[in-house]
Amino acid sequence: ISACLVGSEMCIRDSVYTATGALVIGALFGLLQAYSRADLVSAPAWFDYYRMLTVHGVLMALVFTTFFITGIALFSTYRAIPRERSVAWGWWSFLLMLIGTLMAAVTILSGNATVLYTFYAPLKAHPAFYFGATFLVLGTWMVGYEILENIAWWKRDHRDERVPLVVYCAAVTFIMWFIATLGVVAEMGLLIPWSLGWTSGINVMLTRMFFWYFGHPLVYFWIMGAYLIWYNILPKRYAGHTLSDGLTRLVFLMLLLLSTPVGIHHEFMEPAIASTWKFLHTITTFGVAVPSFMTAFAIFASFELAARARGKRGFIATVTNLPWGDPVFTGPALGMLLFIIGGFGGVVNASYAMDSLVHNTIWIVGHFHVTVGGPVALSFIGAAYWLVPALTGRKLFAPKLALWQTYMWFVGMLIMSIAMHWAGLLGSPRRTSEVTYLGAQAAAAWHPEMIATAIGGTLLYISILMFVIVAVGTRLRNQTEPGLAYTPVEFATPQPGSGTTPPVLDHFGRWAVLAVVLALAAYAGPFTELLSQHAYLAPGLRTW
Numbered sequence: 001i002s003a004c005l006v007g008s009e010m011c012i013r014d015s016v017y018t019a020t021g022a023l024v025i026g027a028l029f030g031l032l033q034a035y036s037r038a039d040l041v042s043a044p045a046w047f048d049y050y051r052m053l054t055v056h057g058v059l060m061a062l063v064f065t066t067f068f069i070t071g072i073a074l075f076s077t078y079r080a081i082p083r084e085r086s087v088a089w090g091w092w093s094f095l096l097m098l099i100g101t102l103m104a105a106v107t108i109l110s111g112n113a114t115v116l117y118t119f120y121a122p123l124k125a126h127p128a129f130y131f132g133a134t135f136l137v138l139g140t141w142m143v144g145y146e147i148l149e150n151i152a153w154w155k156r157d158h159r160d161e162r163v164p165l166v167v168y169c170a171a172v173t174f175i176m177w178f179i180a181t182l183g184v185v186a187e188m189g190l191l192i193p194w195s196l197g198w199t200s201g202i203n204v205m206l207t208r209m210f211f212w213y214f215g216h217p218l219v220y221f222w223i224m225g226a227y228l229i230w231y232n233i234l235p236k237r238y239a240g241h242t243l244s245d246g247l248t249r250l251v252f253l254m255l256l257l258l259s260t261p262v263g264i265h266h267e268f269m270e271p272a273i274a275s276t277w278k279f280l281h282t283i284t285t286f287g288v289a290v291p292s293f294m295t296a297f298a299i300f301a302s303f304e305l306a307a308r309a310r311g312k313r314g315f316i317a318t319v320t321n322l323p324w325g326d327p328v329f330t331g332p333a334l335g336m337l338l339f340i341i342g343g344f345g346g347v348v349n350a351s352y353a354m355d356s357l358v359h360n361t362i363w364i365v366g367h368f369h370v371t372v373g374g375p376v377a378l379s380f381i382g383a384a385y386w387l388v389p390a391l392t393g394r395k396l397f398a399p400k401l402a403l404w405q406t407y408m409w410f411v412g413m414l415i416m417s418i419a420m421h422w423a424g425l426l427g428s429p430r431r432t433s434e435v436t437y438l439g440a441q442a443a444a445a446w447h448p449e450m451i452a453t454a455i456g457g458t459l460l461y462i463s464i465l466m467f468v469i470v471a472v473g474t475r476l477r478n479q480t481e482p483g484l485a486y487t488p489v490e491f492a493t494p495q496p497g498s499g500t501t502p503p504v505l506d507h508f509g510r511w512a513v514l515a516v517v518l519a520l521a522a523y524a525g526p527f528t529e530l531l532s533q534h535a536y537l538a539p540g541l542r543t544w
Helices: 002-037 049-080 088-109 127-155 165-195 204-232 234-238 245-258 263-267 275-309 315-320 327-349 352-358 362-392 399-425 447-476 508-532
Strands: none
Touching: 002 049, 002 088, 002 362, 002 447, 049 088, 049 127, 049 165, 049 204, 049 362, 088 127, 127 165, 165 204, 165 245, 165 508, 204 234, 204 245, 204 263, 204 275, 204 327, 204 362, 204 508, 234 275, 234 327, 245 275, 245 508, 263 275, 263 508, 275 315, 275 327, 275 352, 275 508, 327 352, 327 362, 327 399, 362 399, 362 447, 399 447
């Protein structure tokens, strides 16, 4: 089985390093954007600001996260359910995702897909961009199938047992992802014929609703990837346990059910959607906060129980008991602290009256960065320091550098995101390259925040370069664990005495059907209303 695992995990290793490459390139263009808005550099005519924005958004929000989540989900499944298996399926999924990514990247870099990360119509891209996005999604579906097929195989001999928790988390994540990406497939069914010139125009509002049907669950795809790490990997770093097997499964099920029927809160400013539907999605958005609060309770309770097992009591003793010198721990833990800011901003964004004040400002960009760049990216980076040695059989290169990298990321993200939030309150716009307004006094009010954003971005990019040194050094160095083709891993176990898990939580099919029903209930009304209106078809625009 060891030899089989080594072969099947090579595609996982390449997924992780592909994610690393996307992180380095995407972050570079993000840094250039920050310098441009701070009026420190000017984007050249041959590679304008909006092309930078598209490269940054697509690589960071879609490629980096997707490759890493598919990698760690497959790795967790393969290690928790070891079996003899063909390596072909994993490689085909990776290659399809890679081909899709390269197709999209080439069209963006050539200036033929400057449509921002949301690929919003009527901005029109080359067909290769839309085909690339489709291939990327189809590759992830293959990963989801692989996870579910392994569960079905395992269940043949373990009918009355609960699916291993880490595999359960991976499976529910990909069931949610499959339901959410149906919106991408539907949107591409409109965008691809339009980009090929087969239709006279595009229904802008319809495509945007399809996008946000997918766009907000995308955020929870990232979060569920981070939660998989928090619940199943992190407790082993502080000699703790997962607080409750049943609670963890319930958290993931709640995210499956509630993350899709919320997308219209991203469209509060769209005129073609009635206030009734906006209010409905506001309520469901607040519902998604519940599993996050449950997670906050469960994680800190796990911290406290681990401290009590060592004879330590009280908040300060619990915090100081944690392994702050371990980069595998500090990455996710510091990300949790940033998630507090992200959660606060999310409540503001979900409230119509408050969102109307900040919706088109850089506040939203600050929220987005502290959400994906905090709990998500830092958790992935910390997990990579555990995952890469496990995949390669090599010891972590320069662990002190890895530790300082996580702290520098935290400081850089804190400076950058707070500056963006504050500039948004002052009125600084988003999706705009020129924010000085020819020296207008009002624009001068947010210039210090733009400088702070550039400083924070610089610290972040230095942190990313430190991460690359550690990742590449780990891969290339010859120091390996004695006698091991790969490093064995253990996942966290439930807290002793935490109770049994109800079998109903493992009925994947039933929960998936319920998730689809809730999504249909949330979108049937607004879609029907939208389709009943006159369709104003927009021609394609290429403005940069």
